[in-house]
Amino acid sequence: MFTLIKREIEDHIAYFLAAVLFSAIFIAIAVSLTYNEDREGPSPAALALLIPTIIVAVFGFCAMGASQMYIDRTRKISSLLSTLPVTRGQILIARIITAVLAMLVLLLPLAVTAAILLRLFPPPYPIYPHYVAEIFTAIFLMGFACYCLGLQLGFSSGKVAPTLGALVLTIILVPLIIIKGFWGHTVIILLLLIFASLTRTWQKFTSTSL
Amino acid sequence: MSDTVIKIENLVKFFDGRCVLDSINLNVPQGCIYGLLGRNGTGKTTIIRILLGLDSPTRGQTYLLGTQSQKLTPKLRGRIGYVAEAHNLIQNYSLARLVKLCKDLSLKWNDKFFNHLIETFRLPMHRRVRELSIGMRAQLNLSLAMAIDPELLILDDPTLGLDTVARRQFLELAVDLLQKDGRTILFSSHILSDVERIADRIGVLVGGKLVVDCPLEELKKRIRKFRLIFPESAPTDLHLTEIINQQIQARELTITVANWNAQKQALLETFKPASCTEIPMSLEDIFIECTNPNPAPITDSNQEM
Numbered sequence: 001m002f003t004l005i006k007r008e009i010e011d012h013i014a015y016f017l018a019a020v021l022f023s024a025i026f027i028a029i030a031v032s033l034t035y036n037e038d039r040e041g042p043s044p045a046a047l048a049l050l051i052p053t054i055i056v057a058v059f060g061f062c063a064m065g066a067s068q069m070y071i072d073r074t075r076k077i078s079s080l081l082s083t084l085p086v087t088r089g090q091i092l093i094a095r096i097i098t099a100v101l102a103m104l105v106l107l108l109p110l111a112v113t114a115a116i117l118l119r120l121f122p123p124p125y126p127i128y129p130h131y132v133a134e135i136f137t138a139i140f141l142m143g144f145a146c147y148c149l150g151l152q153l154g155f156s157s158g159k160v161a162p163t164l165g166a167l168v169l170t171i172i173l174v175p176l177i178i179i180k181g182f183w184g185h186t187v188i189i190l191l192l193l194i195f196a197s198l199t200r201t202w203q204k205f206t207s208t209s210l
Numbered sequence: 211m212s213d214t215v216i217k218i219e220n221l222v223k224f225f226d227g228r229c230v231l232d233s234i235n236l237n238v239p240q241g242c243i244y245g246l247l248g249r250n251g252t253g254k255t256t257i258i259r260i261l262l263g264l265d266s267p268t269r270g271q272t273y274l275l276g277t278q279s280q281k282l283t284p285k286l287r288g289r290i291g292y293v294a295e296a297h298n299l300i301q302n303y304s305l306a307r308l309v310k311l312c313k314d315l316s317l318k319w320n321d322k323f324f325n326h327l328i329e330t331f332r333l334p335m336h337r338r339v340r341e342l343s344i345g346m347r348a349q350l351n352l353s354l355a356m357a358i359d360p361e362l363l364i365l366d367d368p369t370l371g372l373d374t375v376a377r378r379q380f381l382e383l384a385v386d387l388l389q390k391d392g393r394t395i396l397f398s399s400h401i402l403s404d405v406e407r408i409a410d411r412i413g414v415l416v417g418g419k420l421v422v423d424c425p426l427e428e429l430k431k432r433i434r435k436f437r438l439i440f441p442e443s444a445p446t447d448l449h450l451t452e453i454i455n456q457q458i459q460a461r462e463l464t465i466t467v468a469n470w471n472a473q474k475q476a477l478l479e480t481f482k483p484a485s486c487t488e489i490p491m492s493l494e495d496i497f498i499e500c501t502n503p504n505p506a507p508i509t510d511s512n513q514e515m
Contacts, residue, residue, distance in 0.1 A: 003314040076298040082264060084315045085288035209265045 004086065004094030005101075011071070012098065015064045019106035022056050027113045034117050050135065053110060054177070057143030058170050061103060065150025068095050073155065079210040088206045096198075099147045103140055111136040138182035141190040142173055148197035155204060214276075215240050215362050215394040216261065221270035223256055230256055232418040234270070238396060238411070245409030245426075246398040249501055252415040254398040255295050258366045261396075262292060275362060288317030291360030293368045295398075297347040301340040305350060308339060316358045324357035330379060344371035352380060365397035369404055377401070381408055406493040414500045422500055426493070433496050434470040438463045438483040445481055450474055454499045464489075466499045 009016065026049050033049075072078050081091050115132045146169055173190075180186045216238035223231040231253045238244045248254050259265040261272050263279040272279040275286050282290075300308055313319045328335070331349040339347065348371050355363060369377045381404060399405050405412070412429055414422035422429060433454065438444065444463035448456075452468040463483075467474060478486070491499075 003311065007311055075300055075302070077300055079264065079294075079298045080300060081315070083262060083287070083290075083292040083294070084312060085284035085317050086315055087284055090284075207266065209259070 001090060001094060004081075004090060005097050008068070008094050008098035009101070012064060012068065012102070015060065015102050016105055018060065019102050022053075022060075023106050023109045026053060026110055030110075030113060030117065034121055050139070053107075054139055054142060054174070055170070057103070057106065057139055058146045058173065060106075061099060061143040061147035062150035062153075062169070064099055064102060065147040065152075066154030067150075068099070069151050069154030076210070078205075082210050088210075089202075092202060092205050095151070100144070103143050103147075107136050107140055107143075134183045138177070138186055138190070141187060141194065142177075145169070145173075145190050145193045145197065148194050148201065151201045152197055152204070155201065155208075213240050214238065215242075215274070216244070216396055217271075217273040218257070218261070219271045219273075221257070221260065221272060222268045223253070223260065223265075224268045225256075230418050231260075231267075234415075234418075234420050236413060236420060236423060238394060240392050240394055242411050243395045243409045244397070244411045244413065245405035246396065246413045246415065247402070247405060247422075247497055248398070248415030253418050254415060255366055257415075258364055258396070258398065262290070262364065285317065288358065289361040291355035291358055291363040293348070293351045293355045293363075293365045295366040295370065297344070297351045299339045299347060299351060302338060304338050305333060305335045305342075308350075309335070309354070312354050313357075318358050320357050320359050323359070324353060327353040327356060327383075331376070345373060345376060348372050349376060349380075352383070356383060361393060363393065363395045363397075365395065365399075367398055367400060369399060369401055377404065402492075402494045402497055412493070414497065416501050429496060430491065430493075432469050433466065433491060433499065435464070435466045435489040435491050435495070435499070436478075437485075437487045437489055438465065438478070438481075439485045440481070441484050448478065448481060450477060466491075 030049055078088065078091055082088060111132055114136070118127070118132065149169055176186055176189065214237050216236065218234050218236040221231050221234040222229070234253075234257065246254050246257065256265065260267050261274055261279055263282050266280065274282060275289060277283070277286055300311075303311070309324075327349075331346070331353065333342075333346060333350055333353070339350070342350065348368060352365075352368055355365075369380055372380060385408060395408075397405075397409075406426070409426055411425050412422055413420055424432070440461050440463065442461065444458045444461055446458065448463075448465070450465075450467060451474075453465060454468050455464075455466040457464045461484075
């Protein structure tokens with residue numbers, strides 16, 4: 001399994017580099033905005049950084065899922081790997097673990113930074129203890145849901161469908177978060193979407209001709 | 211382990227409503243070199259892909275090393291070497307990276323043998339797979355398949371793209387491998403002289419059906435071709451069964467018959483031909499005769515039809 005994960009990371013290193021880059025940019029902007037404000041609490045501009053983070057997570061990970069499957073199909077990677085001592089299930093799990101790692105590379109430093117900034121510069125209004133964890137869990141699930149959609153679209157169609165799929169999902173998810181917030185129903189809907197999408201991808205990937 | 215390494219039971223495969231494989235039954239015992247022959251598009255690669263679990267059958271079952279193809283575990287896959295017809299290697303990888311990947315994923319890896327093969331084939335490890343010629347890709351694929359010291363080697367037209375010297379090297383390697391106890395090879399090829407040189411059992415696919423499945427020597431004994439010259443015009447119907455091919459030119463009749471036996475010989479003699487000459491047949495001649503549209507089935511003597 002480690003070899004398969006390593007292969008996936010090496011093949012999709014661009015996504016990891018992009019995650020590091022975006023994470024670094026967002027951290028730099030957040031820290032800079034917080035220090036340059038009146039120090040009465042987190043700047044609304046810093047909080048607004050959540051929006052580009054969501055967009056990067058949604059589009060970036062949908063593209064990652066689609067590219068993993070698209071490259072697999074066109075370069076017949078699974079076709080080779082399946083003749084070696086690995087199962088198709090292991091190939092898919094390695095792929096998903098790689099995406100989760102890439103998401104953590106993007107979100108974990110941001111979450112840690114946000115938690116530290118909130119501790120150093122507590123806001124004037126009260127916030128509950130799991131505020132940051134809930135926000136970043138929801139963003140993670142959103143990115144993961146889009147990734148699952150990307151896996152499905154990349155395995156069955158060309159380049160246009162994954163892009164359209166990501167757009168549709170963004171259109172649905174952003175209002176959903178605005179209306180419902182980051183926790184509660186949003187998480188349930190995202191988990192259901194992830195479950196359905198992964199089940200379909202698993203069924204398709206393990207039964208199709210390679 | 212079961213004595214039957216490859217088992218196919220009543221295999222049927224449809225592609226877009228077209229029957230590609232029609233009720234194929236096949237058993238390959240341990241230690242056998244089985245040559246699977248057939249013209250392009252007769253289903254050789256499909257059989258191999260279904261055996262490896264890369265494709266699913268429409269009906270029927272296939273087994274490798276005693277396990278159903280769709281349920282092959284990684285441990286069992288580690289005992290099977292495979293060379294694909296199109297050499298499905300990851301094109302943008304360097305040879306070194308591809309070899310490392312295969313080595314890391316394999317359960318067993320014979321470094322010494324692999325390095326020997328790489329030196330024999332003079333493969334440049336620093337180059338990318340896509341920069342290699344078809345022949346070099348075939349050599350690399352073969353080296354990767356052989357390095358795991360497989361119990362069962364499945365080769366789908368492995369010598370395609372190889373020059374004469376490399377082909378000879380490959381055949382010697384295959385023979386070397388077989389000399390190790392109990393190794394089995396299934397291979398399909400268009401180069402019949404290669405098959406004739408190493409195979410000890412032959413299967414011929416025609417129109418999705420396995421019309422020949424018997425040991426090579428027996429095949430040569432059972433398919434006979436005669437040139438008969440009659441005093442007057444040649445009879446149009448000899449009342450013989452299992453005629454593979456028949457050509458009449460005035461007094462001359464050329465006939466190819468499957469499952470030749472004394473009864474058929476006696477029946478032929480009742481027509482009192484002026485002369486009867488047997489024409490020796492190579493595997494290539496037999497293949498050409500068998501791949502005509504309606505050949506008679508030729509099976510093992512112990513599964514007489």
